[in-house]
Amino acid sequence: MTFVSIREVAPRDGLQNEDPVPADAKVALIDALGRTGVRRIEAVSFVHPKAIPQMADADEVWSRIERNPDVRYSALIPNTRGAQRAIAAGFREIEVVVSASDTHNRRNLNRSTEESLDDITGLIPLVHEAGATLEVIVATSFGCPFEGDIDPARVAGIVARVRADGADRIAFGDTTGMATPRRVRDLLSEVRPDLLHFHNTRGTGLANILTALELGVTEFDASAGGLGGCPYAPGASGNVATEEVVHMLHDMGIDTGIDLEQLIKAAELAEKIVGRPLPSGVLRAGPRTRVV
Amino acid sequence: MTFVSIREVAPRDGLQNEDPVPADAKVALIDALGRTGVRRIEAVSFVHPKAIPQMADADEVWSRIERNPDVRYSALIPNTRGAQRAIAAGFREIEVVVSASDTHNRRNLNRSTEESLDDITGLIPLVHEAGATLEVIVATSFGCPFEGDIDPARVAGIVARVRADGADRIAFGDTTGMATPRRVRDLLSEVRPDLLHFHNTRGTGLANILTALELGVTEFDASAGGLGGCPYAPGASGNVATEEVVHMLHDMGIDTGIDLEQLIKAAELAEKIVGRPLPSGVLRAGPRTRVV
Numbered sequence: 001m002t003f004v005s006i007r008e009v010a011p012r013d014g015l016q017n018e019d020p021v022p023a024d025a026k027v028a029l030i031d032a033l034g035r036t037g038v039r040r041i042e043a044v045s046f047v048h049p050k051a052i053p054q055m056a057d058a059d060e061v062w063s064r065i066e067r068n069p070d071v072r073y074s075a076l077i078p079n080t081r082g083a084q085r086a087i088a089a090g091f092r093e094i095e096v097v098v099s100a101s102d103t104h105n106r107r108n109l110n111r112s113t114e115e116s117l118d119d120i121t122g123l124i125p126l127v128h129e130a131g132a133t134l135e136v137i138v139a140t141s142f143g144c145p146f147e148g149d150i151d152p153a154r155v156a157g158i159v160a161r162v163r164a165d166g167a168d169r170i171a172f173g174d175t176t177g178m179a180t181p182r183r184v185r186d187l188l189s190e191v192r193p194d195l196l197h198f199h200n201t202r203g204t205g206l207a208n209i210l211t212a213l214e215l216g217v218t219e220f221d222a223s224a225g226g227l228g229g230c231p232y233a234p235g236a237s238g239n240v241a242t243e244e245v246v247h248m249l250h251d252m253g254i255d256t257g258i259d260l261e262q263l264i265k266a267a268e269l270a271e272k273i274v275g276r277p278l279p280s281g282v283l284r285a286g287p288r289t290r291v292v
Numbered sequence: 293m294t295f296v297s298i299r300e301v302a303p304r305d306g307l308q309n310e311d312p313v314p315a316d317a318k319v320a321l322i323d324a325l326g327r328t329g330v331r332r333i334e335a336v337s338f339v340h341p342k343a344i345p346q347m348a349d350a351d352e353v354w355s356r357i358e359r360n361p362d363v364r365y366s367a368l369i370p371n372t373r374g375a376q377r378a379i380a381a382g383f384r385e386i387e388v389v390v391s392a393s394d395t396h397n398r399r400n401l402n403r404s405t406e407e408s409l410d411d412i413t414g415l416i417p418l419v420h421e422a423g424a425t426l427e428v429i430v431a432t433s434f435g436c437p438f439e440g441d442i443d444p445a446r447v448a449g450i451v452a453r454v455r456a457d458g459a460d461r462i463a464f465g466d467t468t469g470m471a472t473p474r475r476v477r478d479l480l481s482e483v484r485p486d487l488l489h490f491h492n493t494r495g496t497g498l499a500n501i502l503t504a505l506e507l508g509v510t511e512f513d514a515s516a517g518g519l520g521g522c523p524y525a526p527g528a529s530g531n532v533a534t535e536e537v538v539h540m541l542h543d544m545g546i547d548t549g550i551d552l553e554q555l556i557k558a559a560e561l562a563e564k565i566v567g568r569p570l571p572s573g574v575l576r577a578g579p580r581t582r583v584v
Contacts, residue, residue, distance in 0.1 A: 148583045177573070178580040180543045181502055202573045202580060203492070203536035206499040210473055244495035251472045281469070281495040288470040288494060291440045 003255050005219045007040040007195065008033050008242055010270055011061075012076055014227030016045060016054045017238060018274050023057045025273045027064045032266040033224060034068040037257045038242075042095070042221070045076035046085040062089050074135070078109065083123055087130040094127055095135045096120060097173070098162075100155045101144030104175070108139070117161055124166045133168035137197065141187060143178030152190035159191050169194040171221070174208070177201020177238075181211040188215050197221035198240050200279070205240035206248055213254075220245060225267035225278030241280030243267055247287050260287055295547050297511045299332040299487065300325050300534055302562055303353075304368055306519030308337060308346045309530060310566050315349045317565045319356045324558040325516060326360040329550045330534075334387070334513070337368035338377040354381050366427070370401065375415055379422040386419055387427045388412060389465070390454075392447050393436030396467070400431070409453055416458045425460035429489065433479060435470030444482035451483050461486040463513070466500070469493020469530075473503040480507050489513035490532050492571070497532035498540055505546075512537060517559035517570030533572030535559055539579050552579055 011030045015021060026044075033041055043065070049056035058075070067073070074093035075086040086094050098116040099105035105113045120136060127134040140147075141155050159170050170193045177199035184196075196217055198208045209220060223239035243263050246256050260282075267283045277284075303322045307313060318336075325333055335357070341348035350367070359365070366385035367378040378386050390408040391397035397405045412428060419426040432439075433447050451462050462485045469491035476488075488509055490500045501512055515531035535555050538548050552574075559575045569576075 143580055145584050148581065177577065180540055180580065182544045200495070200573065201577045202539060203498050203533065204540055206495050207502045207540065210499045210502060241495065247494060248472055248496055248499065252474045281493050285469065285493045288435055288472065289440065292437050 001213060001216075001218060001254055003218070003257075004213070004249050005040065006038055006242060006245065006256050006258065007042055007074070007219070007221045008036075008038045008224060009042040009197075009221045009239060010224040010227040010242070012042040012045050012055070013221070013239060014223045014225075014270065016052060017228040018054065020054045020056075021273050023060050023064070026057070026061045029224075029266065029269055029273060030061070030065045032269050034066060034071050036262040036266055037259050038071065038263070039257055040072045040074065043073045043075060045078075046082040046089070047076075047078050059085070059089055062091075079119065080123060080126065083127055087127070087132060092132045093135070094132050095137055095171070096123060097137045097139050098158065099139040099144070099175070100150045100158060101140040101147045103146040104140045104144045107146070113158070117158065120162055120167070121165045128166065135169035135171055135195070136162045136167045137171040137173050138193075139173040139175045141172035142174045142180075142183045143176070145176045145178075152187045155187060156191035159193075171195040171197055173197045174199050177204075179208045180204050181207050184208050184211045185215070188212065188217070193217070195219035195221065199238055200226060200240045201238070206244060209240065209245060209248070222246075224263065225270040225283050226280045227267075227270045227274065227278055238279075241267070241278070241282065243282040244280055247282045251288070293505060293508075293510060293546055295510070295549075296505070296541050297332065298330055298534060298537065298548050298550065299334055299366070299511070299513045300328075300330045300516060301334040301489075301513045301531060302516040302519040302534070304334040304337050304347070305513070305531060306515045306517075306562065307565075308344060309520040310346065312346045312348075313565050315352050315356065318349070318353045321516075321558065321561055321565060322353070322357045324561050326358060326363050328554040328558055329548075330555070331362065331549055332364045332366065335365045335367060337370075338374040338381070339368075339370050351377070351381055354383075371411065372415060372418065375419055379419070379424060384424045385427070386424050387429055387463070388415060389429045389431050390450065391431040391436070391467070392442045392450060393432040393439045395438040396432045396436045399438070405450070409450065412454055412459070413457045420458065427461035427463055427487070428454045428459045429463040429465050430485075431465040431467045432470075433464035434466045434472075434475045435468070437468045437470070444479045447479060448483035451485075463487040463489055465489045466491050469496075471500045472496050473499050476500050476503045477507070480504065480509070485509070487511035487513065491530055492518060492532045493530070498536060501532065501537060501540070514538075516555065517562040517575050518572045519559075519562045519566065519570055530571075533559070533570070533574065535572055535574040539574045543580070
């Protein structure tokens with residue numbers, strides 16, 4: 001393996017789980033990330049502003065950023081209305097979430113997993129007619145905070161169904177950081193995603209990525225500074241920090257296209273925007289090659 | 293692999309890198325850890341009280357703890373005087389540090405690596421005559437914050453010398469968190485330790501342990517809560533957190549003898565003793581099996 005593709009999710013997944021910040025800050029963060037060499041950025045989500053006020057200015061943010069031609073920007077959407085807005089805004093890479101856990105899906109989307117899958121069946125042709133692609137993110141793939149372990153066969157069933165419906169890509173989301181190297185092996189021996197999205201809630205983030213690399217996965221989500229997702233307490237880690245992932249990969253001789261020093265600057269900006277220390281060790285300590 | 297042996301280092305390596313705490317707190321922490329099922333505890337160090345005031349009460353702490361017959365307690369010593377104190381106190385497992393990096397050794401011990409190795413040559417018979425064993429911890433084995441990368445051949449040379457001198461055990465210390473999965477493979481393909489001591493400064497702690505497990509290492513240091521070693525800033529991780537290590541190992545079906553819930557209680561005590569949030573994710577979020 002010589003190249004791993006990172007999708008930077010701090011502007012969307014990160015900021016969506018923080019107190020709302022101004023559009024200016026979002027634009028500055030997306031632009032800073034766009035200059036790091038990262039090839040993909042999850043930029044915004046088109047959700048109802050009452051449900052998620054953090055993303056109410058998605059259209060404004062998207063209209064104001066520098067469009068780096070070397071970066072693929074994507075948007076998350078919850079439903080048909082969101083897909084229409086994303087398409088109208090010009091997005092050609094669209095993501096939708098369904099939870100493998102029925103309980104989590106009901107709490108998150110107010111419908112059963114089955115009902116969400118029916119929605120996705122209807123969404124796919126709409127997205128394709130606009131010349132865009134749809135990635136289905138299977139949340140709670142490695143466990144659910146309400147139901148506990150999720151049977152890999154259940155995840156495999158969801159993947160089979162949405163692939164049959166024409167979904168272009170599949171991601172597995174480790175929504176509350178329940179993935180471990182063992183669970184990664186268990187699930188991936190049953191069914192393979194295109195991309196993995198890990199949280200570092202219990203310290204296993206990089207160990208999970210290492211395991212997935214050994215199994216041949218080459219696409220990962222990560223968030224500058226580890227921004228976003230503190231479901232338990234301040235200081236608890238959310239997303240794996242992009243600079244920690246890139247630091248480990250580059251040390252292994254695996255390219256990401258990313259300039260680590262530029263990325264650390266973008267993570268410093270993310271930290272400034274949210275006004276609290278972010279959990280990333282590489283942000284704090286610098287790369288191992290930085291001698292004093 | 294069915295069993296991994298953890299040495300709990302919070303009472304010594306952890307507290308030595310914090311502001312001094314009362315002997316009562318140290319005794320309480322060692323006793324709480326002794327009830328978790330952990331088989332080994334690095335309890336104290338016998339160093340000059342002016343150099344390291346945190347450990348000035350080593351004799352008092354050691355005399356007051358409950359001696360759990362299922363636990364092996366060890367002490368760190370810097371020199372012959374420390375070894376004599378440890379032996380007089382009744383320790384039968386003694387550790388001494390030498391840095392692979394000459395610059396780090398000079399800053400830490402005010403002598404060259406070669407001079408420290410000469411000291412160890414003299415120390416070994418003294419320890420053996422008392423019926424005790426000596427573990428040599430090779431600090432900065434995975435890199436030095438002053439010199440950068442350390443040639444694995446240099447570490448191998450140190451190991452060969454101290455083994456020839458009669459050292460009973462060898463540990464590799466990742467003193468400032470410069471180890472990565474790639475560096476673990478590089479060094480261990482050259483020379484094998486009995487035990488590995490990782491820090492989680494750059495997020496790779498568990499990924500390093502996973503790599504070492506694959507290479508057959510079965511002994512690791514870890515510190516409850518991730519206590520100790522914040523060389524850069526508050527919130528930066530020091531030692532790998534014992535509960536994160538145990539959480540990952542148990543999930544893999546590898547026993548440690550440790551009751552994870554008891555260990556989390558001991559880590560909560562460690563947090564209370566130092567009066568600040570410790571960096572452990574499992575301490576914060578609980579094990580993945582804890583459903584809400």
